[in-house]
Amino acid sequence: MYEILTGPLLWIAFAVFFVGLTVRVVLYFRGLDWRLDRVAYRPQMKYGIRGAVRSVYSWLLPFGTHGWRAKPIYTLMFFALHIGVVIVPLFLEGHAVMIKNGLGINWPAMPQILADVLSIAALLGGLGIVVRRMLLPEVRILTNINDMLLLALILTLLASGIVAAHNPVHYSFWITLHVACGVTVLLTAPFTRLAHIVLFFCTRIQLGMDFGIKRGGMKTNFDW
Amino acid sequence: MPEGTLCNKKPVSTKEELNALLADSNGRTYYAEMEELEVDSDALWALIQKTLKSRTKTWLDICAHCGLCADSCFLYSVNGRDPKQVPSYKIQSTLGEIVKKQGKVSNEFMRMCMDTAWSKCTCCNRCGSFCPYGIDMGVMFSYLRGLLHSQGFVPWELKIGSGMHRLFRAQMDVTVEEFVDTCEWMVDEALEEWPCLEIPVDKEDADIIYMINAREAKHYPEDIVEAAILFHIAGENWTMPSDGWEMTSLSMFAGDWEACKMQVDTVYESMERLRPKRMVATECGHAYRATVIEGPYWAGRPDGKPPVECLHYVEWVAEALESGKLRIDPSKRIKEPVTVQDSCNYVRNAGLRDCTRIIMKHMAEDFREMAPNKEHNYCCGGGGGFNGIGRYRKQRNVALRMKREQILATGAKFVIAPCHNCWDAIRDLEEEYEIGIKWSFLKPLLIKMVEVPEHLLPQE
Numbered sequence: 243m244y245e246i247l248t249g250p251l252l253w254i255a256f257a258v259f260f261v262g263l264t265v266r267v268v269l270y271f272r273g274l275d276w277r278l279d280r281v282a283y284r285p286q287m288k289y290g291i292r293g294a295v296r297s298v299y300s301w302l303l304p305f306g307t308h309g310w311r312a313k314p315i316y317t318l319m320f321f322a323l324h325i326g327v328v329i330v331p332l333f334l335e336g337h338a339v340m341i342k343n344g345l346g347i348n349w350p351a352m353p354q355i356l357a358d359v360l361s362i363a364a365l366l367g368g369l370g371i372v373v374r375r376m377l378l379p380e381v382r383i384l385t386n387i388n389d390m391l392l393l394a395l396i397l398t399l400l401a402s403g404i405v406a407a408h409n410p411v412h413y414s415f416w417i418t419l420h421v422a423c424g425v426t427v428l429l430t431a432p433f434t435r436l437a438h439i440v441l442f443f444c445t446r447i448q449l450g451m452d453f454g455i456k457r458g459g460m461k462t463n464f465d466w
Numbered sequence: 467m468p469e470g471t472l473c474n475k476k477p478v479s480t481k482e483e484l485n486a487l488l489a490d491s492n493g494r495t496y497y498a499e500m501e502e503l504e505v506d507s508d509a510l511w512a513l514i515q516k517t518l519k520s521r522t523k524t525w526l527d528i529c530a531h532c533g534l535c536a537d538s539c540f541l542y543s544v545n546g547r548d549p550k551q552v553p554s555y556k557i558q559s560t561l562g563e564i565v566k567k568q569g570k571v572s573n574e575f576m577r578m579c580m581d582t583a584w585s586k587c588t589c590c591n592r593c594g595s596f597c598p599y600g601i602d603m604g605v606m607f608s609y610l611r612g613l614l615h616s617q618g619f620v621p622w623e624l625k626i627g628s629g630m631h632r633l634f635r636a637q638m639d640v641t642v643e644e645f646v647d648t649c650e651w652m653v654d655e656a657l658e659e660w661p662c663l664e665i666p667v668d669k670e671d672a673d674i675i676y677m678i679n680a681r682e683a684k685h686y687p688e689d690i691v692e693a694a695i696l697f698h699i700a701g702e703n704w705t706m707p708s709d710g711w712e713m714t715s716l717s718m719f720a721g722d723w724e725a726c727k728m729q730v731d732t733v734y735e736s737m738e739r740l741r742p743k744r745m746v747a748t749e750c751g752h753a754y755r756a757t758v759i760e761g762p763y764w765a766g767r768p769d770g771k772p773p774v775e776c777l778h779y780v781e782w783v784a785e786a787l788e789s790g791k792l793r794i795d796p797s798k799r800i801k802e803p804v805t806v807q808d809s810c811n812y813v814r815n816a817g818l819r820d821c822t823r824i825i826m827k828h829m830a831e832d833f834r835e836m837a838p839n840k841e842h843n844y845c846c847g848g849g850g851g852f853n854g855i856g857r858y859r860k861q862r863n864v865a866l867r868m869k870r871e872q873i874l875a876t877g878a879k880f881v882i883a884p885c886h887n888c889w890d891a892i893r894d895l896e897e898e899y900e901i902g903i904k905w906s907f908l909k910p911l912l913i914k915m916v917e918v919p920e921h922l923l924p925q926e
Binding site: 270272284381435437453455 | 517519520521523524525527528529530531532533534536537538542547549550552554555558594595596597598599600601602759760762763766768769770771814815816817818819820838840841842
């Protein structure tokens with residue numbers, strides 16, 4: 243099982259992931275329409291780019307916007323989860339070994355202790371988000387089964403990775419579960435809300451351009 | 467009865483149709499007919515396929531259901547944090563469902579959508595600035611209004627308002643003759659106090675073309691004279707067009723995009739005909755949004771800009787005060803605590819947050835900021851057409867509570883509102899809640915406060 247998952251299937255999964263998400267980005271920008279969106283994207287590109295950069299940058303910073311500052315606990319949980327699921331997989335020693343074996347590239351890795359701290363923080367952040375989803379009426383009313391399945395998938399991915407790295411008992415079960423979740427994420431990302439991995443940037447760029455070009459960006463910078 | 471005589475999918479195109487609508491008191495027959503109005507699902511779906519492209523589609527698909535938009539919405543806050551007032555829920559349960567069902571929705575559903583689109587969202591766009599993805603539900607509600615309008619599900623007053631724009635190129639029935647006449651007799655009345663005052667109509671190549679809200683021509687002509695006096699004192703070379711002076715757009719509130727285009731085309735034609743250097747707009751938020759921010763796109767102008775540079779009144783006043791064209795008599799500055807209600811349409815959606823602060827620096831000794839303020843200010847409670855729809859008066863009155871709390875928190879009993887909609891909302895707020903406040907546009911205050919050059923004063 244592990245061999246299949248880390249063999250051809252992994253390659254297919256990565257291909258689906260990268261090609262699929264690239265297609266989503268291309269389709270997104272090709273579908274923008276200056277008359278329907280009422281934003282002069284091309285003629286005012288300079289203002290648009292400035293607006294887009296400010297819009298993306300502000301929201302990537304923890305507490306960088308009024309929105310993040312208004313919800314400090316959520317912001318902490320959110321960034322813990324996202325830093326954990328983006329940075330850790332990229333620079334984990336275990337993953338670097340796989341890259342070395344598979345592609346022959348010397349991939350940089352972070353110290354295991356840092357990876358542990360970030361993963362556990364991510365797991366706690368994710369659990370906090372689940373609890374918040376169930377407790378707050380304004381979030382509960384929006385929540386559907388897909389939201390819960392997505393969180394379950396990501397938290398299983400995280401938890402199984404942490405257990406596999408530290409608990410030699412039932413190692414093969416945990417590592418197989420971990421890789422299976424990882425492959426599922428890669429395979430489904432372009433077709434589910436996981437596409438926000440790239441679409442977050444797309445929609446933030448669009449609204450940044452909207453404010454940068456049309457809604458005041460030529461006079462003042464919007465204070466995100 | 468699929469199509470009513472008053473409530474139908476056809477926009478107003480004759481005076482008879484308009485009069486019939488006006489004669490229907492409170493829209494009683496209109497709304498009764500609406501309950502029978504057939505939904506043309508094929509046309510609705512065709513329109514969606516033509517107009518719902520990647521921006522809106524992605525907004526609907528990608529929402530993470532995080533609920534961060536909830537507290538950004540004043541209607542959620544003032545309605546006891548009702549989860550059904552969460553912006554994301556409001557748009558997903560209306561537009562989201564219509565799209566999911568490919569337009570196959572019932573009459574009852576469309577009426578629910580209408581009630582949501584016009585009484586649970588003022589298109590203030592505040593949620594858009596609090597969503598991590600930048601999903602602007604105000605923009606989507608405006609889009610939804612357009613879909614509903616195409617199917618005839620639009621509040622009675624807005625069908626009338628939009629019809630007015632179609633027939634008169636103004637939100638009220640003011641003809642070119644009536645307008646020019648109004649300017650003339652208003653100046654005549656003011657001449658005793660302001661010798662040489664004039665409202666130059668259709669003057670070519672002026673520095674400024676001044677444009678207004680039809681209400682001023684119809685019900686508050688003193689506002690036009692006040693503007694004239696201030697231009698006179700500032701020594702501006704200005705004019706007003708006899709035709710194409712109306713900047714407002716009830717059709718924007720109605721989602722009648724065809725009428726929106728008709729209206730701005732008229733305004734831009736007058737700019738092109740008279741070739742002014744700049745345009746100054748009266749104290750109205752949505753009028754500025756319609757003519758300056760959205761209008762260029764309705765008119766199909768690829769650079770997204772109107773034919774000439776356009777200033778909201780607060781921009782002109784700030785500039786005139788800073789440059790010394792207008793000077794405030796220091797002894798006449800406002801002594802009591804005063805606060806400002808900035809319109810969403812010019813402060814959040816047009817970047818004019820600094821203007822009123824500059825003006826207050828000149829005019830007021832004790833200016834109090836509301837919290838939140840500037841581009842994060844809350845809607846007055848009556849924006850997006852909310853003020854004018856009788857069917858939603860109760861909901862509108864609840865909506866005023868946020869502004870009431872904001873004003874009370876400043877400790878000021880005087881509110882300056884350079885926007886017709888905000889001005890109305892604050893007037894109604896005082897009527898409804900009696901918190902003991904006064905409110906005003908800028909013009910009447912400025913006239914009382916500015917230093918008048920000797921040569922403009924009447925000879926004794």
